[in-house]
Amino acid sequence: MKDLKELKKIEQFADQCMKCGFCSFFCPVYQEEKMEQSVARGKNYLVKQILAGNQEFTPEMADIIGKCLLCKRCAANCPAKTQIDRVVVAARAQMVKEKGLGAIKNFAFRKVMADRKAFGRYAKLMQAFQWMMPKTEGKIRHLPDFVKNLGRRNFPELAKTFLRDQVKPLYKPQDGQQPKMRVGFFTGCATDFVYPDFGLKFIDFLTRHGVEVVVPDTQNCCGAAIYFSGDFETGRMLADLNVKAFKDLNVDYIVTTCATCSSTLKDYQKYLPDNEEQKQRYEEFEKKIKDSMEFIIDILKIKPEDFKLKKEFEGKTVTWHDPCHLVRYQNIKDQPRAILKALKGIKYVEMPNADLCCGMGGSFSVYHYDLTKKIAGKKMDGIKATGADIVVTACPGCMINLIDNVLLNKMPQKVHHLLELVE
Amino acid sequence: MLKESLISEFQKIVGKENVLTSPEALKAYSYDGTTSWIKEPDVVIFPKSTSEVSQIMKLANAEKIPVTPRGGGTNVSGGSVPWHGGIVLAMTKFNQIVKIDKENLTATVEPGVVLQDLTLRLMKDGLFFPPDPQSFLGATMGGIISENAGGPACVKYGVTKQYILGIEVVLPTGEVVHLGGRTLKNVVGYDLLHIFISAEGTLGVITQAELKLNPIPPAKKTLCVVYDDVAIAGESVYHVLENGVIPDKIELIDNWVINRIEEMMPIGLPKDADACLLFEVDGIPEAVEKEAEKIAEITKKFGAKEVRVAKDADDANKYWMARRAGFAAVFGKAKTVFAEDVTVPRGNIPKLINRCKELAKKYNLEIVVLGHAGDGNLHPAILTDISNKDHYDRAVKAMDEIIEGAVEFGGVLSGEHGVGLEKQKFMKKVTEPAVINMMKNIKAIIDPNNIMNPGKIWE
Numbered sequence: 001m002k003d004l005k006e007l008k009k010i011e012q013f014a015d016q017c018m019k020c021g022f023c024s025f026f027c028p029v030y031q032e033e034k035m036e037q038s039v040a041r042g043k044n045y046l047v048k049q050i051l052a053g054n055q056e057f058t059p060e061m062a063d064i065i066g067k068c069l070l071c072k073r074c075a076a077n078c079p080a081k082t083q084i085d086r087v088v089v090a091a092r093a094q095m096v097k098e099k100g101l102g103a104i105k106n107f108a109f110r111k112v113m114a115d116r117k118a119f120g121r122y123a124k125l126m127q128a129f130q131w132m133m134p135k136t137e138g139k140i141r142h143l144p145d146f147v148k149n150l151g152r153r154n155f156p157e158l159a160k161t162f163l164r165d166q167v168k169p170l171y172k173p174q175d176g177q178q179p180k181m182r183v184g185f186f187t188g189c190a191t192d193f194v195y196p197d198f199g200l201k202f203i204d205f206l207t208r209h210g211v212e213v214v215v216p217d218t219q220n221c222c223g224a225a226i227y228f229s230g231d232f233e234t235g236r237m238l239a240d241l242n243v244k245a246f247k248d249l250n251v252d253y254i255v256t257t258c259a260t261c262s263s264t265l266k267d268y269q270k271y272l273p274d275n276e277e278q279k280q281r282y283e284e285f286e287k288k289i290k291d292s293m294e295f296i297i298d299i300l301k302i303k304p305e306d307f308k309l310k311k312e313f314e315g316k317t318v319t320w321h322d323p324c325h326l327v328r329y330q331n332i333k334d335q336p337r338a339i340l341k342a343l344k345g346i347k348y349v350e351m352p353n354a355d356l357c358c359g360m361g362g363s364f365s366v367y368h369y370d371l372t373k374k375i376a377g378k379k380m381d382g383i384k385a386t387g388a389d390i391v392v393t394a395c396p397g398c399m400i401n402l403i404d405n406v407l408l409n410k411m412p413q414k415v416h417h418l419l420e421l422v423e
Numbered sequence: 424m425l426k427e428s429l430i431s432e433f434q435k436i437v438g439k440e441n442v443l444t445s446p447e448a449l450k451a452y453s454y455d456g457t458t459s460w461i462k463e464p465d466v467v468i469f470p471k472s473t474s475e476v477s478q479i480m481k482l483a484n485a486e487k488i489p490v491t492p493r494g495g496g497t498n499v500s501g502g503s504v505p506w507h508g509g510i511v512l513a514m515t516k517f518n519q520i521v522k523i524d525k526e527n528l529t530a531t532v533e534p535g536v537v538l539q540d541l542t543l544r545l546m547k548d549g550l551f552f553p554p555d556p557q558s559f560l561g562a563t564m565g566g567i568i569s570e571n572a573g574g575p576a577c578v579k580y581g582v583t584k585q586y587i588l589g590i591e592v593v594l595p596t597g598e599v600v601h602l603g604g605r606t607l608k609n610v611v612g613y614d615l616l617h618i619f620i621s622a623e624g625t626l627g628v629i630t631q632a633e634l635k636l637n638p639i640p641p642a643k644k645t646l647c648v649v650y651d652d653v654a655i656a657g658e659s660v661y662h663v664l665e666n667g668v669i670p671d672k673i674e675l676i677d678n679w680v681i682n683r684i685e686e687m688m689p690i691g692l693p694k695d696a697d698a699c700l701l702f703e704v705d706g707i708p709e710a711v712e713k714e715a716e717k718i719a720e721i722t723k724k725f726g727a728k729e730v731r732v733a734k735d736a737d738d739a740n741k742y743w744m745a746r747r748a749g750f751a752a753v754f755g756k757a758k759t760v761f762a763e764d765v766t767v768p769r770g771n772i773p774k775l776i777n778r779c780k781e782l783a784k785k786y787n788l789e790i791v792v793l794g795h796a797g798d799g800n801l802h803p804a805i806l807t808d809i810s811n812k813d814h815y816d817r818a819v820k821a822m823d824e825i826i827e828g829a830v831e832f833g834g835v836l837s838g839e840h841g842v843g844l845e846k847q848k849f850m851k852k853v854t855e856p857a858v859i860n861m862m863k864n865i866k867a868i869i870d871p872n873n874i875m876n877p878g879k880i881w882e
C-alpha cells in the first residue's frame with residue numbers, strides 16, 4: 001500500500017459525507033458543469049477511492065481535484081459539515097508528493113513566489129514590460145496556458161512603486177498619541193504589487209487611531225496559491241518564515257488588508273502542520289491574525305457611524321461582495337456591512353447572492369479561465385440587479401477578477417476596497 | 424464495455440462532451456444517496472432534448488443495453504445505481520423551466536430541473552409546487568415524479584402524484600408518448616400516467632412534465648410542542664387532526680435527535696424532552712392565528728408539557744432548519760445507518776414508536792425516531808457499523824422487525840424512498856405474488872427487452 005500521509009490526515013472529514021447531494025445546489029463549478037465529478041460529493045467520493053486504493057492520481061483525477069474554487073460554499077451548507085476544501089487541498093498535496101509540481105507551477109511557486117526578492121524582481125520586470133504584454137489571442141498562441149490566460153484578461157496595472165519600496169519599518173501613532181497597541185502589518189502580494197495605496201492608507205488609518213505599526217521586511221507571500229495548490233513543502237517554508245518574521249516584534253496583532261492573506265495566515269494550523277510542534281506554533285500565530293475589517297470594528301471598536309466618506313464617493317450607490325475568504329473562511333460579513341450602511345453620503349444596496357464566489361479561486365482562474373468567466377457572469381448578474389455604481393469588497397484577489405469581468409461585460413461599475421471609501 | 428462504434432454513435436447524438444467514459448466519471452456515477460449500493464455504468468450520457476433521449480433509447484434497445492435514468496442521485500434506495508451496468512442517462516443538463524402559466528396555475532418543466540430552482544422561480548409569481556421532499560436542494564423533477572416524492576407538507580397537500588397533470592415519456596423502444604394532459608380532470612381510458620409516477624425509472628424516461636401549482640398562502644405559523652413521552656407525542660398527531668385542524672406540517676424529533684441538533688447548532692430546543700412535535704399551519708392570517716391557538720389548546724389537553732410559538736419567520740426558520748439537520752445528525756454519528764422509511768396509518772404511530780423502543784432494548788441498539796409524524800411516515804434510524812459484524816447483525820434483525828411491525832400495524836415498508844435495491848427483500852415479503860406478477864407483466868409489455876433500469880423493485 002502506498003504512503004498516503006496527507007490524505008490519511010483528512011480521512012475523518014472525507015468519511016463525514018453522507019452523499020445527500022445538497023452541495024450540488026451551492027457549488028459554482030457544478031452549477032456550470034452539471035456533472036457529478038464537479039461537485040463536492042463526487043470529488044469526495046473519488047478521493048475516498050484513492051484512500052481505498054481503487055483510484056490513482058491520473059491526469060483526469062488531477063483535473064477533477066483541480067477544478068475546485070475552494071470557495072467553501074459546499075462546506076458552509078453541508079448538513080453533515082463535511083469539509084471538502086480540506087479534502088481537496090489534501091488530495092492536491094498528496095498528488096504533488098507523488099507526481100511533483102507541474103513544470104510551470106514549480107517555477108512560479110518555488111523559484112519566484114517563495115523567494116521574496118525574486119518575486120519582486122520578476123514583478124518589476126513585468127512592470128517594465130507590461131505595455132507590451134500581448135492582449136490579442138493570435139500573438140500568444142504559442143505560449144503555455146498559464147501565461148496565455150494571464151495575458152488575455154484585463155489585469156490591473158502593476159503599481160509604479162511597490163509597497164515594499166515605500167513602506168517604513170516602524171510607524172508611530174500620529175499627533176504624539178501614546179500607542180494603545182502595537183500591530184504588525186502583513187503586506188501580501190496583491191497589495192504589494194498592485195494596490196500599495198491602500199496598504200499605506202490602512203497604516204495611516206491605524207496610526208491616526210493610536211496604533212503603532214511595524215512592517216518587517218522579512219515577511220513573505222502568505223502562500224495561499226502555493227499550499228492550496230498542494231505544494232505543502234513550500235507552503236510550510238513560507239509559513240515558518242512568516243511566523244518567524246513577526247515572532248520577536250512583540251506585537252498584539254498582525255493585520256492585513258487582504259481577505260485571502262488573513263484567512264491563509266489563520267489557517268496554517270488547519271492545513272499545514274506536519275507535527276505537534278508545528279501545529280502549536282501555527283495555532284499561536286493564528287490567534288494574532290486579524291483581517292482589517294474585523295480589526296477596525298471588533299478590536300479598535302470604531303463605531304460604524306464614525307467613519308467619514310471620501311468626497312469623491314458622495315452620492316454613489318454601493319453594494320458589497322463577500323469574499324469567500326472573509327465570509328466563509330472567517331465568518332466576517334456583518335462588519336463591512338455595518339460600515340457601509342452607516343456611511344453618510346452613499347446608498348447601500350444588498351446584492352442578491354452577495355456571498356457567491358467571484359470565480360477567481362486563485363490559480364483556478366489561470367487554468368479554467370472560461371469557467372471563471374461563466375461563474376463571474378452570475379456574480380455580474382447580481383451586481384447589475386443592484387443598480388450600484390460601486391462594488392465594494394475587501395480582497396485584492398476578488399477585486400482583480402471583478403474588474404476583469406466588469407470590463408468584459410461592458411458594465412459601468414467601479415470596484416473598490418472598503419478602505420478606499422473612507423477618509 | 425460498450426463497443427467503440429456505439430460510443431461514437433452516442434457522441435454524434437449528444438456531442439462529444441456529453442458522453443463520459445473515463446474511469447473517474449464512471450465511478451462518480453456509481454452511487455446514489457445510500458452507502459451500500461455501488462455499481463459503475465459503462466457510459467454516462469447527458470441528453471438535452473426529447474429527441475436525443477429517443478435516439479439513445481432506440482440504439483440501446485437495438486443493442487439491448489441497460490439504461491438507468493438519473494436525476495440528482497439523491498434517492499436513498501439504490502434506484503439510480505446502474506445495477507446491470509450499461510448507460511446512465513444523466514438528466515441534469517436537460518433542465519429548462521419551459522413555461523409558467525399563471526392563469527391555469529401550471530408549469531411545464533424538463534426533467535432535470537432541481538426543485539429548489541423551480542421554487543425560487545415560482546416565488547416570483549407567488550406560486551409554489553406543494554410536494555416538498557426534504558432533498559429539494561438536489562432532487563430533480565424527473566426523480567421526484569419517479570419516486571412519487573413527498574415531504575412534511577403532505578399532511579395537508581399530499582404527494583407528487585396529486586400535482587402531476589401530464590408527462591411526456593420516451594419508451595424503451597424510443598417511441599415518445601404523452602400521458603395525462605393539462606387539465607385537472609381527465610378520464611380517457613386507463614390512468615397510465617400514474618403507473619409511470621413512482622415507477623423508479625423502470626418503464627421509460629420522463630422528458631417533460633406538466634405540474635399543478637398552488638398560490639403561496641399569505642400567512643404561516645410554527646409551533647414547537649414539547650413532550651415527556653414520545654408515544655404521547657404520537658397520539659397528539661391524530662388528536663389535532665380529529666379536532667378539525669389540518670396543519671401543513673407535523674414533524675417529530677426524539678430526544679436523541681434534539682440533543683444532536685443542539686450540539687450542532689444550538690437553538691434552545693428542550694434537551695430533556697423525550698420528543699418534540701413541530702407544527703406549521705398556513706393559510707389566510709386570521710385562520711392561521713385561530714388554528715395555532717387550537718393546536719396549543721388540544722396538545723396541552725392531551726399531555727403536552729409545553730407549547731412554544733415561533734415569534735416570527737426567522738424564529739420559525741430556526742425550527743425547520745433544525746428539523747432538516749436532523750437527518751445529518753443521524754448520519755454523522757455512526758459508520759452505518761439504516762434510515763427506514765416505514766409508514767403506518769396515523770393512529771398507529773404510537774404503536775410503531777413503542778415497537779422501536781422495545782427493539783432498541785431487545786437488541787441493545789440505538790434506534791432514533793424522527794420523521795413526518797403528520798402522515799405516519801417515520802424514519803426510525805438504526806445506528807450501527809458495517810465493520811462490526813455482531814452489532815451489524817443485530818441491527819439487521821431489528822430493521823426486519825421494524826418493517827414487520829409496520830406491516831402488522833397496517834402500514835407499508837416505504838412511504839417515500841421507493842424500493843430500488845434497498846427494499847427488495849421486503850417487497851417480496853409484504854406484496855402479494857399476484858401483484859408482483861402484474862407489475863412484471865406491465866413492465867414486459869412496455870419494456871420487452873428489459874433495458875429500463877433492470878434489477879430494481881422486485882428482482
Ligand SMILES: Cc1cc2nc3c(=O)[nH]c(=O)nc-3n(C[C@H](O)[C@H](O)[C@H](O)COP(=O)(O)OP(=O)(O)OC[C@H]3O[C@@H](n4cnc5c(N)ncnc54)[C@H](O)[C@@H]3O)c2cc1C
Pocket residue numbers: 019020021455456491492493494495496497498499502503514534555556557558561562563564565566567568569570571572573574575623624625627628629630750839840876
Ligand atoms: C437527505 C435526504 C432527504 C430526503 N428527503 C426526502 C423526503 O422528504 N421525501 C421524499 O420523498 N424523498 C426524500 N429523499 C429521497 C430522494 O431525494 C427523492 O426520492 C427524490 O425524489 C429523488 O430525486 P433525484 O432527482 O435525486 O432522483 P435520482 O435519485 O437520480 O433517481 C431516483 C429514481 O428516479 C429515476 N429517474 C430519475 N430521473 C428520471 C427520469 N427523468 N425519467 C425516469 N426515471 C427517472 C431513477 O432511475 C431512480 O430510480 C431524501 C433523500 C435524502 C438524501
Ligand code: SF4
Pocket residue numbers: 016017018019020021022023024040041044074077078079080081082084
Ligand atoms: S458534502 Fe455534504 S452536502 Fe455534499 S453530499 Fe456530502 S454530506 Fe451532502
Ligand code: SF4
Pocket residue numbers: 026027028029030038039040043067068069070071072073074075084085
Ligand atoms: S469548495 Fe466551492 S468549488 Fe469546491 S466543491 Fe465546494 S462549492 Fe464546489
